[in-house]
Amino acid sequence: MTTTSTTSEPSAPAPLLDLQALVVAVRRRRRLWGSLALLGLLVGAAVAILLPPPPTAMTKVLVAHQEDQPNDPGTLIRTDVELLRTTRIADKALRSLGSPEKPEDFMRDYEGVGLTNNLLQINATGDSDAEAVARAEALAEAFVADHVKRIQEAANAEAKTLLDQRDRMRDELAQVNKAIGDGPPQSDPQASADMESLFARRAELTSRITDFGQRAAEARIGTPQLVAGTQIVDAPHAVRHSLPRTAATDAAIGLVLGLVLGLAVAAVGTVVADRPVLRRDIAANLGASVIAELPRTARARLWRRRRTRATRARLTTTLARAVRGSAEPLSLLELGCARGTSAIALDLAGALAAQGPVAVVDGLPGRQLSGRRPKPGDPTVISGEEATAGSPRELRLGVGSVTPGTAWTDLRYLGTRTVLVVRAGHGSAAWLHTVARQLADQRISVLGVVLIDPDPRDRTDGTLWDGPHPAPRGPDEMPARQNGTARRRTERLPIRAAGVPDSDQEGR
Known part of the structure; x- marks a missing residue:
């Protein structure tokens, strides 16, 4: 037994995410x-x-710091903002307002914003503009008082430390003076050396006592400048909101x-749904070329209706030519567009009525066609149960569906050749693979795809070429395209993505 194998050309790797x-x-x-x-x-x-927004008042406070530096990154003003949001400041402000509110609750109604290294903005809210202004003023005064108090306490602490050092040195100086006064009157060499050491120590202590006194005075002198520099520069006022x-x-x-x-x-x-919308992807997944595009009737704009009618007329002529040129019956199978498929079937039946009686076999779920009210001149619509009782000279045009739940074995009775009418973005790639394989298993030749509701800006090519004759494609054949150029190629159809086994044995 001789086995012939065909090695397919390596296909271009599919991108992980198709941005287009x-x-x-x-x-x-x-x-x-x-x-x-x-x-x-x-x-x-x-x-x-x-x-x-609730009534809001705003005020600005100029804050002077003893550690101010030109290159300060804003650490000091951020510290002031956090100090403003403390229970100590909130409690002082509430006491000045005479409010019984808790400081923790009051802290939710105001905030501080550091505008510059030395400028603090305080925003406070209230039930009215007057209450908001009073709260902002109380907060500003409480913050200024607390800041001044901390400056004075720091200065007093520094001055006290310096004065304590001065007092200790004065006590030591008194001991040195007493030692000098109690010194021996004789002038031996050892006594003279001790006296010189005492005199040197007295001079050093005197100098240091004077230095500590001056430093303590300077510490207290600098405090009034910081106190005067910390003040309210913008009086509290209500903020007007423009609705x-x-x-x-x-x-x-x-x-x-x-x-x-x-x-x-x-x-x-x-990304999660993986529903093809481009002509290129829909044609590749179904293994058939896109022969026509029609917009949804509800979305057809007024200025596009003439173009839509012309496209439907060309499609009807093409399908009618396909029916006349073959003795095999033709069917229209829809996926997500039962109403549009019914309209196409009625137009095609009307075009074929000139050659003889035509009957439309309704195989759609429900009663899309057979349950409609017929108009004068409409073709005969029969259900699938009535199809066997028709005249043998009557031309049959089947209309069915390939949506999930379809009875695949019944599709061949609608027609051995079919045109798929698919709404873009309705079926997933896995389901389109399933449709292509099931139609191939039923030996139903797919003449082409009519795309409903396509993207108007889609410029991809939906034409496939799979050989010189439009023969039915088997489950293991799929046309391939690369870089917009058609090539004759046979490769495995990725049926496993659809979750359907290739055979009964594989399914078991």
């Missing part, structure tokens, strides 16, 4: 992110109107947040 398909899919879901952006806009405006400006700001913030959230949800949903 992602952008197109996100753009197609513009209703989602547009709705979320609009919702964010409305919520932001509603928050500004229904929840206006239109606040509403516009909140609405803009809500719009941006809603838009970002909508784009993120659309992008994640697109």
Whole structure:
């Protein structure tokens, strides 16, 4: 037994994330992110109107620091901001206001902001403008008093330390003077050396006592400058809020947040769902070329209806030519567009009615066609149960579905040749693989794909070429394209992605 094997050319590695398909899919879901952006806009405006900011007062305090440096990175003013938000400052302010409120609760109603290294802004809220102004003033005065107190305490502590050192040296100087006065009158060499050492020590102590006294005086002299430099430079006043400006700001913030959230949800949903939307991907997954594109009837704009009618007329002519040129019956199988497929079937049946009686076999779930109210001149629509009782000279046109739950063995009774009518972005890649394999298993030749609701900016090529004759493709054959150029190639169809076994034995 001779086995012939064909080695296929290595295909280009598929990208982990197709940005073009992602952008197109996100753009197609513009209703989602547009709705979320609009919702964010409305919520932001509603928050500004229904929840206006409370009455707020503001004041500014100039804070002088003993350790001020030109290159200070703002550490001192940040320390002042944190000191402002302490229970000690809050308690002093509440005492001046005569309020029984707890300091912990009062701290939620105000905040401090360091504008510069020495300028502190205090913002306080209240039930009214007057209460907010009173709170801001009480906080500013309490902070200034606390800051001045800390400066004075630091200066007094430093001066006290210096004076204590001076007093200890005075006591030592008194002992040295007493030792000099009690010295022996004789003038032996040893006594003279001791006296000279005592006189030198007395001179050193006198100099250090004078130095400590001057330093203590300077420490106290510098304190009034710091005290005078710490003051309220901007009197407390109420802050006026503009409702239109606040509403516009909140609405803009809500719009941006809603838009970002909508784009993120659309992008994640697109990646997770893996629903092809480009002609190139749909044709590759189904293994058939896209022969026509039609917009959804609900989305067809007024100025595009003439173009849509012309496209439908060309499609009807093409399908009618295919029916006349072959003795095998033709069917239309839909995926996500039952209404559009019904309209195409009725148009095709009307075009074929000139050659003889035509009957449309309704194999769609429910009663999409057979349950409709017929109009004058419409072709005959029969259900699948009535199809066997028709006239043998009557031309049959089957209409079915390849949605999940389809009875695949019944599709061949609708027609051995078919045209798939697929809505872009409706079926996943795995399900499109399943449809292609099941149709090949049933020996149903796919003439082409009619794409419903395509992306108007899609410039990809949805044409496949798989040999000189339009023979049915088996489950192991799939056309391949690379860089927009068609090549004849046979390769394994990635059926395993659909989760369907190749045979009964493999399924077991």
